[in-house]
Amino acid sequence: MIRETLGSVQLPANFTGNILRQVAEIKPVAPTSSKPLVPWAASAATAILIFLIMGIGSEHLAHFQKPYNLNSQSEATVEIIDARIVIDTQTKPDLRNQAGRFDNIGRSKGVGLQVSESLMLAAAQVEKETLLSTKQQWVQVSGPAKGRSVSNILASSWGDVYAVSKSGIYRLAPDAPTWTLISPLPPEASVDNYRKLIVEGNDGLYLVFSNGVFASKDRGETWIKLGERPKGRAIGLVVTDDALYLALRDEGIFRFTDAGKQWMPLDYETEDRGITAIAAVENTVFIGTNQGLYRLHSETWVKLPVTTKAISSLSVSGNSLYVGTGRDTSQLETPEGRQAYLDEVMRNIHSDVVRTWEVFHSTDLGDSWTDITPISKSPKMRIPTEAEVFAVGNTILVSGVISFRSTDGGKTWTESDTDLTTSAIAAVDENTFFKVGTTELTRSTDGGESWHSFTNGLVDVSISNLVGFKNAIYTSNSNGVMKSVNGGESWKNIPLSSGELTLKPAEKTYSLISPKLVSADGGLYGAPAILVMKDKLHICRLSENGNVLVPLQGIPAVGGDPPITDTKAWADIIGQFEMSPSAFAVSGKAFYIEHRRQLLRWKRGESEWFNTGLVDEGESKDENDGLIKKLKLAVSEEIVYVGKRDGSLFQSFDSGNTWKDLTSSLPLRFERFNDITFAGSTVYVATDAGVLVSENGEHWRAITDKAGIHTLIDRIAVDATTVYGTSNEGVYRLNNRDEWEKILSEMPDSVVSLVINDDQFYIVTKQRGMFRISIEKE
Numbered sequence: 001m002i003r004e005t006l007g008s009v010q011l012p013a014n015f016t017g018n019i020l021r022q023v024a025e026i027k028p029v030a031p032t033s034s035k036p037l038v039p040w041a042a043s044a045a046t047a048i049l050i051f052l053i054m055g056i057g058s059e060h061l062a063h064f065q066k067p068y069n070l071n072s073q074s075e076a077t078v079e080i081i082d083a084r085i086v087i088d089t090q091t092k093p094d095l096r097n098q099a100g101r102f103d104n105i106g107r108s109k110g111v112g113l114q115v116s117e118s119l120m121l122a123a124a125q126v127e128k129e130t131l132l133s134t135k136q137q138w139v140q141v142s143g144p145a146k147g148r149s150v151s152n153i154l155a156s157s158w159g160d161v162y163a164v165s166k167s168g169i170y171r172l173a174p175d176a177p178t179w180t181l182i183s184p185l186p187p188e189a190s191v192d193n194y195r196k197l198i199v200e201g202n203d204g205l206y207l208v209f210s211n212g213v214f215a216s217k218d219r220g221e222t223w224i225k226l227g228e229r230p231k232g233r234a235i236g237l238v239v240t241d242d243a244l245y246l247a248l249r250d251e252g253i254f255r256f257t258d259a260g261k262q263w264m265p266l267d268y269e270t271e272d273r274g275i276t277a278i279a280a281v282e283n284t285v286f287i288g289t290n291q292g293l294y295r296l297h298s299e300t301w302v303k304l305p306v307t308t309k310a311i312s313s314l315s316v317s318g319n320s321l322y323v324g325t326g327r328d329t330s331q332l333e334t335p336e337g338r339q340a341y342l343d344e345v346m347r348n349i350h351s352d353v354v355r356t357w358e359v360f361h362s363t364d365l366g367d368s369w370t371d372i373t374p375i376s377k378s379p380k381m382r383i384p385t386e387a388e389v390f391a392v393g394n395t396i397l398v399s400g401v402i403s404f405r406s407t408d409g410g411k412t413w414t415e416s417d418t419d420l421t422t423s424a425i426a427a428v429d430e431n432t433f434f435k436v437g438t439t440e441l442t443r444s445t446d447g448g449e450s451w452h453s454f455t456n457g458l459v460d461v462s463i464s465n466l467v468g469f470k471n472a473i474y475t476s477n478s479n480g481v482m483k484s485v486n487g488g489e490s491w492k493n494i495p496l497s498s499g500e501l502t503l504k505p506a507e508k509t510y511s512l513i514s515p516k517l518v519s520a521d522g523g524l525y526g527a528p529a530i531l532v533m534k535d536k537l538h539i540c541r542l543s544e545n546g547n548v549l550v551p552l553q554g555i556p557a558v559g560g561d562p563p564i565t566d567t568k569a570w571a572d573i574i575g576q577f578e579m580s581p582s583a584f585a586v587s588g589k590a591f592y593i594e595h596r597r598q599l600l601r602w603k604r605g606e607s608e609w610f611n612t613g614l615v616d617e618g619e620s621k622d623e624n625d626g627l628i629k630k631l632k633l634a635v636s637e638e639i640v641y642v643g644k645r646d647g648s649l650f651q652s653f654d655s656g657n658t659w660k661d662l663t664s665s666l667p668l669r670f671e672r673f674n675d676i677t678f679a680g681s682t683v684y685v686a687t688d689a690g691v692l693v694s695e696n697g698e699h700w701r702a703i704t705d706k707a708g709i710h711t712l713i714d715r716i717a718v719d720a721t722t723v724y725g726t727s728n729e730g731v732y733r734l735n736n737r738d739e740w741e742k743i744l745s746e747m748p749d750s751v752v753s754l755v756i757n758d759d760q761f762y763i764v765t766k767q768r769g770m771f772r773i774s775i776e777k778e
Contacts, residue, residue, distance in 0.1 A: 159173070163458070170182065313386070473762060476514050634683065724756065750767070
């Protein structure tokens with residue numbers, strides 16, 4: 001759940017393992033009668049890092065029930081499937097979605113709830129996109145981390161397995177070797193960063209998005225919208241014979257019936273309790289909250305006496321209901337709650353606490369319960385967490401800080417070394433499981449005992465940092481830097497070589513966590529996206545042969561971190577997402593990074609980082625659209641331009657020693673920067689109101705097209721002396737009159753990164769992954 005809890009921050013595969021090994025080595029001591037003046041440093045460090053794993057994410061602040069263990073290994077080379085997805089850029093059909101309703105028509109096991117067949121036929125008759133033959137076509141590139149794009153997974157009763165990604169709906173037919181993209185996400189769907197929900201019921205499939213629930217009766221190939229849904233964070237959806245039940249974390253439970261044709265709230269006595277899970281045993285609905293388990297009976301919610309802990313997960317297999325419990329993670333939304341959690345972690349490490357979570361089983365709709373919690377002497381059991389339970393037949397999988405597996409209905413358990421941490425799991429039968437993990441989609445064919453990557457056919461939509469350098473393209477993820485020399489057909493991991501620099505093992509790991517890449521002055525450089533403890537920052541440079549990354553020597557600590565024992569200060573830092581440099585640039589011997597909202601500079605040979613005095617205190621999110629705003633940075637020799645989050649542009653002609661605010665003197669009024677790029681000595685500044693250009697930094701003008709309209713450009717790239725730009729409307733080129741000229745209409749999706757390399761244009765899109773195209777030059 002790292003991508004749900006920490007947003008764009010990715011952690012290395014052995015991060016959690018190292019922490020837990022430290023916990024295992026701690027020998028409990030008897031508590032003293034007086035509280036120590038200074039907490040034990042090792043315990044504090046463990047608490048901080050565990051807290052980081054649990055997450056204060058941009059998307060799941062209140063959902064910390066999956067503390068990630070990142071022990072999974074990744075292949076060094078990723079092979080891409082043979083089939084290519086080609087996107088026509090000439091036509092864009094108007095795909096219509098029609099409002100749906102329920103009707104008692106169609107195949108059903110009884111009188112149950114049915115999506116109107118007429119509406120389904122109307123949806124099925126919508127013309128599918130026709131790909132016309134043109135000279136210029138976008139070619140889909142799978143990317144190096146294909147499994148990371150999957151948000152949820154479902155094993156259907158008819159044998160197909162479905163995977164939901166930002167790029168669309170994938171289907172895996174029985175015994176098929178590869179996933180098949182069967183449909184894009186519904187055009188009307190509002191896609192956010194929360195996990196997409198997909199469920200089966202009444203011979204159909206259902207998708208839950210922030211703006212509605214969508215239904216399909218043709219195995220996921222077409223979808224209709226069942227009207228608007230209530231606002232709120234969706235926890236789950238269950239389907240009974242006569243209704244749909246939608247659980248929203250803070251707003252409650254809503255029901256959709258054929259008679260009502262709208263979502264109606266169900267009154268229940270848990271208004272002050274957050275909903276954490278929902279499940280149904282046949283037509284009996286259960287909800288888990290942070291204060292217990294409830295069952296719906298005759299329009300009334302009845303609390304069941306199963307546990308005093310918060311409910312973290314529910315799983316149904318036949319007539320059996322399984323409940324996983326744990327800590328109430330909603331408390332982690334406040335600084336006081338985060339501090340209390342850290343305190344609890346340290347108390348438990350020094351105590352004889354046996355377990356912090358439980359697993360229960362009922363076969364009579366919750367009237368009676370059996371405690372089947374696994375027993376272990378591992379010190380990991382003392383870490384406050386939640387139990388994620390999944391059951392099919394007699395096979396039960398439990399994941400948390402420690403994972404367990406049972407093949408006899410919970411009578412006996414095997415402690416598993418396999419990383420079972422998931423954001424979603426599905427089972428075809430008791431032997432075949434699919435799991436959406438932290439970095440990829442995996443499959444088990446031996447009842448969850450072992451797992452293997454199963455991503456053929458999927459498209460990677462997690463790429464955000466793409467760079468072209470010497471006839472190759474590079475990107476980065478939690479495993480380090482990936483390189484492709486064949487247009488993205490295959491990718492190879494570039495290892496770290498310490499060269500003459502002696503690094504500790506932890507420093508080697510951290511220096512390759514999703515490094516930010518830049519190409520400058522004939523070299524490719526990377527700065528880590530997460531700084532290690534004690535302020536270490538190792539900037540790497542690609543070797544001359546292009547096969548390894550070598551850390552630069554002599555880089556000082558950046559400074560400014562609180563003492564390792566100051567748990568409250570570290571909790572605040574993590575909560576504010578200030579762990580990583582969000583901007584990185586290189587020019588000559590000078591290196592620039594944004595660290596804790598301050599722009600720092602280091603020149604080779606200097607003994608410390610220089611604080612340029614430029615501070616960015618703007619909001620991280622746009623109030624209108626919720627998009628993340630980052631500081632924009634461009635450097636050419638001693639000239640530096642910085643676009644702050646509040647929409648102000650600063651300029652320095654002396655490498656950041658002094659600054660000038662240009663905002664009020666510019667010919668455009670804007671609120672956000674999209675990109676800042678140099679082409680020789682000329683700087684281009686792309687904003688949400690148009691593009692500004694200056695040859696000398698003194699005189700500025702706005703670039704227009706031949707009709708005098710300010711073209712909105714999202715990303716700018718320079719090929720030799722030619723400047724290109726992209727927007728949602730197409731690809732543009734500056735002509736010899738310095739006017740934007742559209743050279744390609746239509747784009748697969750909004751562009752977040754643009755690279756020109758070896759006569760190819762590469763774009764990374766917001767929702768659909770990476771594409772490439774050849775464009776004739778002037």
